[in-house]
Amino acid sequence: MQKMNPYIPVEAKIEKIITETPNIKTFVLRPKEPIPFATGQFVQITVPGFGEAPFTPSSSPYVKEIFDVTIMKVGKVTEILHNLKEGQILGVRGPYGNGYPIEKFYGKEVLIVGGGVGMAPLRSLLLTLIEQMDKFKKIVLCYGARTPEDIVYKPLFPEWKKIQGLEILRSVDKCSPYDKWHETTGVVTCLLDKTKVDINNSVAVVCGPPIMMKFTTLKLVDMKFKPENIYLSMERNMSCGLGKCGHCAIGPYFVCKDGPVFTYEQLKDEPEVWA
Structure with missing residues (x-):
């Protein structure tokens, strides 16, 4: 069986968009194939032609066919996401990292x-x-x-x-x-x-x-x-999701690979923990 390329996203349809606050929306996504995740893990959401950004699913991992991501408008990719409509297609890759034990x-x-x-x-x-x-x-x-x-x-x-x-x-x-x-x-x-x-x-x-x-x-x-x-x-600039690019490092840890869930015992001596 051929190993899947971890950088290729799975297509996901925007089933529903819920306005939570003036700058926060929840997107209900239905991927072409199930993306099982553990609570606390994250996925990379791709806007075709514009870029991608990491988000932690906000829905129950017990629901398999669809999942939610709740997104605040804070930058280029999130602004584009906030302008999308129900029925449009996004890409999803992941899940990545470790969730809550x-x-x-x-x-x-x-x-x-x-x-x-x-x-x-x-x-x-x-x-x-x-x-x-x-x-x-x-x-x-x-x-x-x-x-x-x-x-x-x-x-x-x-x-x-x-x-x-x-x-x-x-x-x-x-x-x-x-x-x-x-x-x-x-x-x-x-x-x-x-x-x-x-x-x-x-x-x-x-x-x-x-x-x-x-x-x-x-x-x-x-x-x-x-x-x-x-x-x-923890939240950092998790670009690759695989611990390769190094953008999300906190001391010896990669947030995308070793986290994003950590104990304070692991991080308390790191000077950049609250950066």
Whole structure:
């Protein structure tokens, strides 16, 4: 059997586009052939004739025929993606890297902390955990956004709040009286002061902008979480996805190959970890 070229993408049709916020959209993709992934892994999305960029699927890995990617408009490729229509064709290659080690979370309390579009890979993680709720002591999700308008997956939170064993806390950095916001106002780390978890039997998972991840991680360390129990979903310029180009290096690690999920224990001594 001939080995497939890892640089050749699989065609995928845009089944649906969901506007999450003014600059974030979720694309529901149906590839020509299934692309099974583990939660936390990433794929390279190709816009034919323009380029490609890495994204972590935001849907459940238990759904095989389609998958979601949630994309913020921040550059050339993402701007082109935001201008595409349902029915158009993209390319997908992957999945790449290592996902969340779910089995290591069994029997523990799982604290998830997300910021902004960093909720995308955490949504995939959350959906994976929900499928196996009986294997975890409890799940706590702390999610922060800049404003109420910037919260992603707005219709999903009311449904998630109904799930027994899942606690959800949300915050926004700022809001106006017209926003009708009745939850916490402040940066996402302030939610950690409201959480009640058994530090000795918990793992924490963090994903979001680098500055948010930095201060959340430091807060978790102050709370006495061990570095080996803090899992970080790292973002870098993952061009090849195969550990060949070196663009995504953090110290001895390639984010595309050794990550994108790392423990803080692996990265805490690297000076470029929050770059």
